[in-house]
Amino acid sequence: MGKLSEGDTKTLILDAAEQAFAELGFDAASLRRIISVAGVNLAAIHYHYGSKEALIEAVFARRVGPVNQARLERLDAIERRAGQGVLPLEEVIEALVGPALRLARDSAKGPVVMRLYGRTVAEPGEHLQKMLSHQFGGVVKRFATALQRAVPELPRDALYWRMQFIIGAMGHLICDPQRLKLISGGLCDPSDPNTAIRQLVAFLAAGMRAPLPSKRKEAPRKR
Amino acid sequence: MGKLSEGDTKTLILDAAEQAFAELGFDAASLRRIISVAGVNLAAIHYHYGSKEALIEAVFARRVGPVNQARLERLDAIERRAGQGVLPLEEVIEALVGPALRLARDSAKGPVVMRLYGRTVAEPGEHLQKMLSHQFGGVVKRFATALQRAVPELPRDALYWRMQFIIGAMGHLICDPQRLKLISGGLCDPSDPNTAIRQLVAFLAAGMRAPLPSKRKEAPRKR
DNA sequence: GTCTATAAGGAGATAGAC
DNA sequence: GTCTATCTCCTTATAGAC
Numbered sequence: 001m002g003k004l005s006e007g008d009t010k011t012l013i014l015d016a017a018e019q020a021f022a023e024l025g026f027d028a029a030s031l032r033r034i035i036s037v038a039g040v041n042l043a044a045i046h047y048h049y050g051s052k053e054a055l056i057e058a059v060f061a062r063r064v065g066p067v068n069q070a071r072l073e074r075l076d077a078i079e080r081r082a083g084q085g086v087l088p089l090e091e092v093i094e095a096l097v098g099p100a101l102r103l104a105r106d107s108a109k110g111p112v113v114m115r116l117y118g119r120t121v122a123e124p125g126e127h128l129q130k131m132l133s134h135q136f137g138g139v140v141k142r143f144a145t146a147l148q149r150a151v152p153e154l155p156r157d158a159l160y161w162r163m164q165f166i167i168g169a170m171g172h173l174i175c176d177p178q179r180l181k182l183i184s185g186g187l188c189d190p191s192d193p194n195t196a197i198r199q200l201v202a203f204l205a206a207g208m209r210a211p212l213p214s215k216r217k218e219a220p221r222k223r
Numbered sequence: 224m225g226k227l228s229e230g231d232t233k234t235l236i237l238d239a240a241e242q243a244f245a246e247l248g249f250d251a252a253s254l255r256r257i258i259s260v261a262g263v264n265l266a267a268i269h270y271h272y273g274s275k276e277a278l279i280e281a282v283f284a285r286r287v288g289p290v291n292q293a294r295l296e297r298l299d300a301i302e303r304r305a306g307q308g309v310l311p312l313e314e315v316i317e318a319l320v321g322p323a324l325r326l327a328r329d330s331a332k333g334p335v336v337m338r339l340y341g342r343t344v345a346e347p348g349e350h351l352q353k354m355l356s357h358q359f360g361g362v363v364k365r366f367a368t369a370l371q372r373a374v375p376e377l378p379r380d381a382l383y384w385r386m387q388f389i390i391g392a393m394g395h396l397i398c399d400p401q402r403l404k405l406i407s408g409g410l411c412d413p414s415d416p417n418t419a420i421r422q423l424v425a426f427l428a429a430g431m432r433a434p435l436p437s438k439r440k441e442a443p444r445k446r
Numbered sequence: 447g448t449c450t451a452t453a454a455g456g457a458g459a460t461a462g463a464c
Numbered sequence: 465g466t467c468t469a470t471c472t473c474c475t476t477a478t479a480g481a482c
Contacts, residue, residue: 009447025347027250030475041449046477048447119347121399124248124338133405140406160407161422168395169388176344182356183363184383198436199384210429213421232465253457264467269459271465 010048012038018059022116026056026123053127060131063103063117068139070099075146087150090205096143097170097200101193114174121171151208158212166204173200233271235261241282245339249279249346276350283354286326286340291362293322298369310373313428319366320393320423324416344394374431381435389427396423 016038020029031052035042049055074095078087103113120128140163148159173180177190190196239261243252254275258265272278297318301310326336343351363386371382396403400413413419 023347025250027248028348031477032475041447042476043450043478044448052476115347121395124246125251144406157407157410158422160403160411161419162426163406164396164403164411165392165423165426168393169391171395172344172391173387180383180387183367183386184380187380188383188387196384198438199381200388202433202436203385203388203430206433207426207430210425213425215421254459255457264465265458266460266468267466275458 009038009040009044012040013045013048013055014059014062017055018063018116019112021056021059022112022119025119026125026128031055056128057131059116060120061135063113064135067099067103067117068135071095071139072142074099075142079146082149086152087146089147089150089208090201092143092146092150093166093201093204093208094197096166097204098197100170100174101196101200114177117174119175121167121175147208154208155212162208165207169200169204232261232263232267235263236268236271236278237282237285240278241286241336241339244279244282245336249348249351254278279351280354282339283343284358286336287358290322290326290340291358294318294362295365297322298365302369305372309375310369312370312373312431313424315366315369315373316389316424316427316431317420319389320427321420323393323397324419324423338398338400340397344390344398370431377431378435385431388430392423392427 013034016034017029020034020037023029024033031042031045035045045052045055049058075092078091078095082088100117101114103117120132144159144163147163148154148156151159154162173190173196180188180190188195236257239257240252243257243260246252247256254265254268258268268275268278272281298315301314301318305311323340326340343355367382367386370386371377371379374382377385396413396419403411403413411418
């Protein structure tokens with residue numbers, strides 16, 4: 001556990017698996033492809049991890065753990081500064097989306113890691129979804145109460161709707177940055193985390209402060 | 224093409240495939256599982272569709288075509304009413320997200336269809352992504368110019384960033400409605416399209432109108 | 447810990463009778 | 465158009481030598 005050796009077989013597998021999962025998806029990335037990139041033997045995966053499912057979980061946990069820890073630490077600092085008062089909305093949102101978007105810069109892997117991270121949300125499969133709930137359940141709860149403290153007048157149902165929108169906007173940006181570059185004709189550069197965070201926080205904060213939708217009907221329907 | 228027979232083998236396959244893809248994902252849903260639900264023979268899939276890839280495309284096109292047509296028709300009506308003036312932002316956004324969210328109500332399948340529709344955005348695979356660009360390219364371009372006309376003072380780079388956020392929030396809501404019910408403790412009901420649309424439009428319109436993010440401190444500048 | 451060899455099964459696709 | 469039977473390939477996983 002305390003080993004640091006870089007040529008470690010266990011780590012070689014983890015790195016190659018991460019890249020393959022990000023590039024091809026969990027199903028399409030076979031263990032055989034992973035070992036060919038890692039330069040290790042097929043049996044080594046089962047020796048070190050036991051199964052493909054366990055490998056997926058290990059790949060995921062290595063990145064998600066630090067991100068969620070950073071989120072909670074930043075939220076702690078915000079709450080400490082605010083005392084009993086209202087929390088600053090932009091800072092709370094930045095604490096939620098910033099660490100995830102900055103993951104691209106922290107890792108030498110760059111955008112590859114981001115795709116993996118964002119993709120898991122959309123992927124089906126009981127095992128993955130259980131893992132997600134386990135990894136993110138606490139973070140979601142903490143940020144739900146923090147956002148409530150940042151926008152106290154917002155009813156609770158609207159709060160949860162809007163949290164879902166935040167998660168969706170963040171996830172899509174993380175998962176599929178290339179599409180933004182494409183549709184903008186190269187005008188936007190999603191690989192720059194600072195610009196991404198600034199744009200995202202401004203948009204989401206305004207959304208959180210939006211006046212409540214009227215119960216009224218929608219626009220006239222064409223038939 | 225003009226056939227209406229409901230027990231049609233071709234349609235039975237399409238229905239079963241849609242459900243299986245939505246439930247399990249494109250990779251995990253095997254043709255053998257699809258035929259067992261449809262009650263048809265394995266060879267029938269290849270006779271009617273040729274390959275699994277072509278089947279995926281057929282499943283997708285059946286739903287996306289009408290949705291995109293509805294989007295463009297509503298946008299046409301909005302632009303006709305507005306003449307040369309500024310477009311009403313809420314209505315443009317509603318034209319974009321409404322038809323997709325209402326898909327759940329129009330189809331007897333309900334939420335199943337929604338999951339399929341939203342999931343495809345996040346899925347990897349060259350073939351799927353090419354198909355997406357082909358199916359949605361025109362719609363994205365039309366709505367980009369429409370949104371620009373609705374928020375004329377917004378710089379073009381911010382416009383594309385925010386469009387990406389819109390697509391993400393909408394897609395996540397469509398793809399994974401159950402998570403909202405879960406994290407809200409049953410307070411929010413994502414299966415009610417009208418509430419979902421109202422909440423989503425209010426949030427996104429406010430986001431589109433957000434002041435531009437500053438580079439470092441509070442100094443929102445306009446172009 | 448790492449290797450070879452192989453097990454055991456599921457996948458998509460097809461040929462040819464009816 | 466529909467069926468049975470089968471082909472070929474690739475997957476995860478394991479047993480056992482070194």
